[in-house]
Each structure stands twice: as structure tokens, then as C-alpha cells.
Amino acid sequence: MMNKNNIVMIGAARTPFGRYGGSLKDADVYDLGAITMREVVRRAHADPTAVREVFWGMGDNSSCKDVVTSIAARQSLLKAGLSEETNSCSLDKACVSGTSAIIYAIRGLKLGESKLSVAGGVQSFSQVPYIARNMRFDKRIGNRLLEDPLFEAGYKDFNPVSADAGDRAIANGITREMQDRWAVRSHERYGEALAANKFVDEIIPYECAAKKGEEPKLLTYDEQYRKDVTYEKLSKLPTIYGSKTVTAGNAPGLNDGSAAVLLTTEAYAEEIGVDRSLCAIVDSVSMCARPDCIADVPGWAILRLLEKTGLSLDDIKLIEINEAFAVMPLLSLKHVADEKGVKLETLYDATNVNGGAIAIGHANCATGARLVLTLANELRRRGGGYGIAAICGGLAQGDAILIKVE
Numbered sequence: 001m002m003n004k005n006n007i008v009m010i011g012a013a014r015t016p017f018g019r020y021g022g023s024l025k026d027a028d029v030y031d032l033g034a035i036t037m038r039e040v041v042r043r044a045h046a047d048p049t050a051v052r053e054v055f056w057g058m059g060d061n062s063s064c065k066d067v068v069t070s071i072a073a074r075q076s077l078l079k080a081g082l083s084e085e086t087n088s089c090s091l092d093k094a095c096v097s098g099t100s101a102i103i104y105a106i107r108g109l110k111l112g113e114s115k116l117s118v119a120g121g122v123q124s125f126s127q128v129p130y131i132a133r134n135m136r137f138d139k140r141i142g143n144r145l146l147e148d149p150l151f152e153a154g155y156k157d158f159n160p161v162s163a164d165a166g167d168r169a170i171a172n173g174i175t176r177e178m179q180d181r182w183a184v185r186s187h188e189r190y191g192e193a194l195a196a197n198k199f200v201d202e203i204i205p206y207e208c209a210a211k212k213g214e215e216p217k218l219l220t221y222d223e224q225y226r227k228d229v230t231y232e233k234l235s236k237l238p239t240i241y242g243s244k245t246v247t248a249g250n251a252p253g254l255n256d257g258s259a260a261v262l263l264t265t266e267a268y269a270e271e272i273g274v275d276r277s278l279c280a281i282v283d284s285v286s287m288c289a290r291p292d293c294i295a296d297v298p299g300w301a302i303l304r305l306l307e308k309t310g311l312s313l314d315d316i317k318l319i320e321i322n323e324a325f326a327v328m329p330l331l332s333l334k335h336v337a338d339e340k341g342v343k344l345e346t347l348y349d350a351t352n353v354n355g356g357a358i359a360i361g362h363a364n365c366a367t368g369a370r371l372v373l374t375l376a377n378e379l380r381r382r383g384g385g386y387g388i389a390a391i392c393g394g395l396a397q398g399d400a401i402l403i404k405v406e
Helices: 027-042 072-081 096-109 159-169 176-195 231-235 266-271 297-309 327-340 342-352 366-379
Strands: 005-012 051-057 085-093 117-126 207-208 218-219 255-267 279-289 318-321 385-394 397-405
Touching: 005 027, 005 096, 005 266, 005 366, 027 072, 027 117, 027 255, 051 072, 051 096, 051 366, 072 085, 072 117, 085 096, 085 255, 096 117, 096 255, 096 279, 096 366, 096 385, 096 397, 117 366, 159 327, 159 397, 176 231, 176 327, 255 266, 255 297, 255 366, 279 297, 279 366, 297 318, 297 327, 297 397, 318 327, 318 342, 327 342, 366 397
Parallel strands: 051 085, 051 117, 318 385
Antiparallel strands: 005 255, 005 279, 117 255, 207 218, 279 397, 385 397
């Protein structure tokens, strides 16, 4: 029976995720956001002036033209043609920003603050500048050093996230070989999905700037994908940033892109003539754990979500777990399997069926929304059902979102 206060997703879209220094390297961050905000409203045949709240993941102001108080959500929504009266929040929760944006938008809808809300996020690693610190008041003679914020990704007062993930892998029996083989699987499944045109529904073709003497080209796929990946090649790569298991091959790249979803209540969807929503957002969990347990929290969030909703794993048709590194789905699924007494292989078969971030790319603050829209599209192709999207974020933040496709 329809509950008119249920939250539904009536529009969803993303840009292709560009490789570091690739086709999106010159794309303005505000424009990337505007592209997806505008498109989700268009796809739902909704009035753009009816959107009253935007929650937008934006974890790196340094890539913006306006480094200080960039208010990326506000700038993108104005460029997208949404109402000047639309409230917005640009938020930084690292990789969980996109899912948390959805969760915050849902709260606003349930409180009646908005009838129609946009959520998602954007990332441009290619435009992150070098930093020259301590120069404003330092007038001494001598050389100055530039700092690369992208080096040893993580937090200066804590370990690099790859080191923590590698340590948690070793502590839980997740070998380097398992991670490399999962990475191969990610590329293979993405290649199969790409060949089957499964990403056509979610990717907005991006017109790349033309080089001199050339025609503009449309980017219609994710540049991180490598069809020639093999286990033998990955096994020869060195580990990175002090990690015992993480390499450039079993991790995603530093990617550029944007993803957005349009959310409303069933009642308002009916009022504006939406025939069929993409999915219902049934419930969600946000949690945090010990800072080094970044690879564990997606699994723990899934378990909390199942407990909260009273559903069993038998009720869940598909799972998406972000491949921040290959150890994340491997360790998270191990926690779920151990807790619920199910075979790991069964969970593997239901998880990231079209590949994950290792092949698609990880445009950090956009990825959470990407997971939800990818999951909804695949559930629809499979006749509906429940699915869970889970993701980790810096210093062991975790989100999980339960959706249902009729």
C-alpha cells in the first residue's frame, strides 16, 4: 500500500568519471555540479524552481575558483537554473559525502522543509593545486617548498588511509592476492556492463573541449576502466604509501566527476505527475568507528541497517560497496558473512555486479550518489527488489542506504 510520505528518487544522473588529468581535467567544478543538477530535474520533468533544498558533497575547495567559502552547492544550483530562493548546503564528509547528502535531504523532506530536493556531490582531483604554506607573513630569504595535497592520501595527524586499510586486511586474512583478483573482477564486470550498454541510463555524455584542428568529442564512459587488466600485471605492482597490500592497481584512481539524485515524497511525485519512481529510499544508517577501521565500516553499517529494518540477507537482492580499495568490499562482506552465517561467495555474487570504483573511478564526493543510482538501475533491470549501497569515508565514517525498486 502506498504511503504518501515515503521518500522516492525520481531522477538520477552522473557525468562520466574522468581519469586524473583526463578528459574532465579542465572542467569547472561548479559547471560539473550544474550539469547533473539540471539533468535530474529534466529527467523527472519537474519544475526546476520547485526544488527547495540542495545538499551537495564538496570535499575539496582548493579545486574551486573560489578557494575560500566556495559555496559550491549554491554556485552550481544557480548555474543549473534552479530557483534563487533554493537553500543549499555544501558538505564535507569525505567519501560518504554523496550518501550523507541524500540522508540530509531526506530529513528535510520528512520535516516538510522541502517538497523536492537535490542531493549528490562533485570532485575534481585534476584541478587540485599545489600549496605554498606559511608565506603570508614569512619574509625571510630562502627557498620555498610546494606541497602536493594529493600525495599519501589521508590525514596528517593520522596514518595514510591505504596504510590503515592494508593493516586491517592483514589482521583479517584478506591477502594481497585476494585484493588484486577483486580488482581484475571489477574491470571485467565493468567491461561486460559497458558492452551491454548498462551505463547509458545513468551517464550524461560530456562534450570535451576540442583540441586545435579536431572536432569536439563526447565522453560516454568512465576513463578509469582498463580492458587489458590481468592478475599477472597487478601482482607485479608495488604497494603505496606504506601499505602492506594496497597498490595503484587494486585501488581506484584520482577521478573527476559529478552525480546527483532528485528526491521527493510519494505524495508530491503523484501531484506532479511522476508515473514511476526510480526507487524508494527505505532507510539509512550513518556511523563512525575507530579511525583506522576505514575498511570495516561499510560492512558494519550494512549490519546495523539490517538490524534497524528487521530485514534479512535473503531479502536483499543486490549490494553496492564502494571500492575505495579492494579490501573494502572484501573485508566488509567478510564481517557480514561471519555475523549472518552465510557463504562469502553468495555475497560476492550479489555485490558490485557491474564493477566498482576500481574500474568506474572514485570521484570521492560524488561516489555515494553514484552507488545509489547504479544500484537502482540494476535492480530495475532485474525486476525490482531491495538493495543496499554502502560506503566508507575518511577516519572510518560509514553510510549504508536501503532502497527498494518495485
